[in-house]
Amino acid sequence: MFKKILIANRGEIACRVIKTASRLGIATVAVYSDADRDALHVKIADEAVHIGPAPSSQSYIVIDRIIEAIRQTGADAVHPGYGFLSENAKFAEALEKEGVAFIGPPVGAIEAMGDKITSKKLAAEARVNTVPGHMDLIADADEAVKISSSIGYPVMIKASAGGGGKGMRIAWNDAEAREGFQSSKNEAKSSFGDDRIFIEKFVTQPRHIEIQVLGDKHGNTIYLGERECSIQRRNQKVVEEAPSPFLDEATRKAMGEQAVALSKAVGYHSAGTVEFIVDGERNFYFLEMNTRLQVEHPVTELITGIDLVEEMIRVAAGEKLQIAQDDVTLDGWAIESRLYAEDPYRNFLPSIGRLTRYRPPEEGTQDNGTVIRNDTGVFEGGEISMYYDPMIAKLCAWGQTREDAVRAMSGALDDFEVEGIGHNLPFLSAVMEHPRFKAGRLTTAFIAEEWPEGFAGVTPDDGEARTLAAVAAFVNLRTQKRNVLISGTLANHPRHVGRDWVVKLNGSGEFAVNVRDEGGKTQVAFVDDDSSLAVASDWLPGRSHAHFTVGGRRIGVKVQPANSGWRLRWRGIDAKAHVRSPRVAELTRLMPEKLPPDTSKMLLCPMPGVVTAIAVAAGDEVQEGQALATVEAMKMENVLRAERRGVVKSVAVEPGSSLAVDELIMEFE
Template identity: 60%
Template structure:
């Protein structure tokens, strides 16, 4: 076994690998860029080596710097994590040439699965189910129809050199094939200078399900359950779970056996993932193989008890797999949410800045329910523009899917982050979504359910009543505290009170009566509903944790003038508690009017001005591009939201802008 390994990565995956290595008694070496000098993975490792500027192309992606760091520290092996150099055949070859072990698959396997066309050929040779289609040259509409008839409808006609949806048509009949063939060829020729098209089966309402495989250097390979990753936004996974709610035992076994067949065909000798596109009828077709540890690997670990990082390290050291196929047993259900530094209410634009508050729910396990938070940040740390905006992966495990989802929802409500924008409200809303709860999933879920983007939900139904009750409990506690401090409250008064109050959720009024009930606060609503609330919350705590009618509940709490802002189950509300008289008076107060549309274009996130697309004096229409801002490896085009004339351009190309910095002004 190795004495020391280097982790050629950063953030949460570097921290996660370090944890396993330490448990195995292996010393660890971190590498870091200028931007990561004070990062958590640097603090956790036994040693750390500086490898260059913040830009990944000048640090984490430079093979020579990683090898030099190994030589400086005596690291015998390198774990690449995911991303960066993890699937670079050249990296594995360079380590081998330097006498350093790559904790991953052999270079031949990386090469074989890295080419999408070649990987599909390898899959077909290994008798893995591939999407039915014709990859040869199609010369005429008649030939296209003949192929489509053989494949079965619907089919997709795709440009061979295509991308961005150009040269692509879906056809449900022979007539649509003939028409789509002509249009696809024409688009392909004009867009790519190549009019070749091919035809393949179109999977309606597809789901994304992947099989975890493990192989060693002795010819052994097994499959370790599946994960469903159908909740995606623009092909980026958002929520993952294991096992899949779609599969039955027979389909699971067939997919697993095919994944192992492919792994053996390329002599796969590490942890890897075979991804499938799956129809609602459980038909499945090979998509690709990822020759690395997947971001979502924790859900598999939670239901199998297998530490995939440990298995990778042991296999790289030459050990045989410690598990046979018949040893694999699935226990319960696991759900993972990816927590990103992005603003879901502004088109998921990335957010950067300092984490002024970072209080994740504690890793725990009780009554068969456990919470795990894989993270690479700490309170006071900075989210920079240079890397992926992932903050953490929140994972829950429970005996059933429903319980795992409930645990995930509670954990998200208990995850407090300030200083940057983040997607926890969106994730919380997903956890409460009926279609997710019912497992009616597809890769189009988010696009279909949130066609106009995400807006913070207004509390309704049970959620509204819970927020109102907690708001009343917080107000009661604060008032009691004030009265104790001022000496206005008798020692026995707290246990024999009944008070009438009005709780305002924004502009929505709830008339209530509060009283003591066996050590809890009883909140009685005008319609007869009674809610019992109990909590040890103290003023200043960012999370309210307690029980509502005996059920554990968490809510985010932020102080407001004469009230609090509470968030629960994805819904936010400003909560103020009044006497009935105060509520009557508040109802007749004049509303503050909005000052109208701004005449400035403000930068919606910290970023670098890549290009200005307009000039002073230019007239623009709604939707016209104005400026391109780069942040976290993404280029974001800001467009005009009003018609007008550009009066003044304040920013210039190359400027680094903060949130709400003025870019230009309209006349």
């Protein structure tokens, strides 16, 4: 067994590898850039080596810097995590020359499967089902349009060396094929240093289902079931689960056997994933093979009980697999939600800044038998940088059934506190509560179909609105009683707390309520229909999160003071609540509404990033949908388009400019 492992990565995956290596008694070495000097993976490793400036192109993906760190620390093995150098054959070769073990597959398998064009051809030779497409290299945008037209729209334009949704575009017509080709090339070159592009048919109503494979150096290869990864945004996975709610046992077996056949065809060992696109009739087609550990590997670990990182380490050390295919059993259901530093209310644009509050839910087995796991690489007070992937954490929930797992995930998301940056917690909660998700009716177009105009939050129904109104009334009563107690100690004439209040939830109306403490609970009576809800909680003024039992239902709500009211967040609902006396509520209705400033003639930067292109100049007439500028943030290109016809009055920035959120890019006449 190895004595010291260097993790050639950062963030949550570096922390994940360190956790297993430490359990096995193996010393660990972290590497870090300028931006990661105080990162969590640096703090928990036994040793840490600085490898360069913040941009990954000058640090994490510079092979010579990693090799120097290995020499400096005497590490005898390297785990690459995912991304960065994990599927770089030259890196694996460099380690081999250095006499250091690569905790991953052989070089030949990386080369064969890392090139998407070559992998398609090898898959076909191994009798694995493949998607129709053009597997040769494409010279320019004109050729891309011609090929796309011959295949038939829609098509998928993909980077040959791609992964993680980068360098990937869907085109529905010639114009989108031309633009998508150039954007894919740019992203591919930026992310992978390889701008080769290929095109294949886009399968409509697709489900993204992948098979986890595991092999050793002695010819043993098995599959560990499947993962459903259909909830995607911009080809980036957001929610994954294992097993898939769609597959039957026969399809699972057929996909698993084809995945093993492909693995054996390229002499694969270590953990890897064979990804498939599956249509509504359960026909499946090979998409790609990821010759590394996947981001979503925890859900497989939760249903199989197998530590994939440990298996990778043991395989790299020359050990045989201790399990055969017949030993693999799938127990229960697991779901993973990817918590990203991105604002779902602004079309999921990246967000950077300091985590002023970071409180994950409690991990481990819960009272109801479900299990919560949170893989993370950040901490409260840490900073989310613009230089790397925006992932904050991977929250996982396990239950005996899918319904149990979904319910556990919803509760865990409610209990997860993140402040200081934009994040997608409310969106993840909305997915868990969506009837279509609960029914397992998924496709990779789920997000686009269910939120075609973008995510604007969850509007509570009447029952949810009354639940939040009851919470607001409870919070107000506790606050008022605390104020009375304080005033009573400072004056000889303490005031009393009234029972009649009006709760206004922005966007959900008003509720006249009568509130009183009775029998250890707070009774909130609704005047309009004579209904009432009993509320109990351990909440105290100053707490940002608490559990409330409302009408017998236990829920987790984030509570935050906000402009003479309360901001309440629960199950994707973000509600502003004001609790006023009847007279004040009456007068408030007479107040004019404050309107936001008019920015209709401005193009503002929607996220922090770097301007990579300006497509127009002052005086140009632009049409609706026309590209105006391109901003790169967290390794993704974002094309900003005109919302309507107009004439450019002035351009305030130029390519290379670094912009903050809402900074002016151009004005229109």
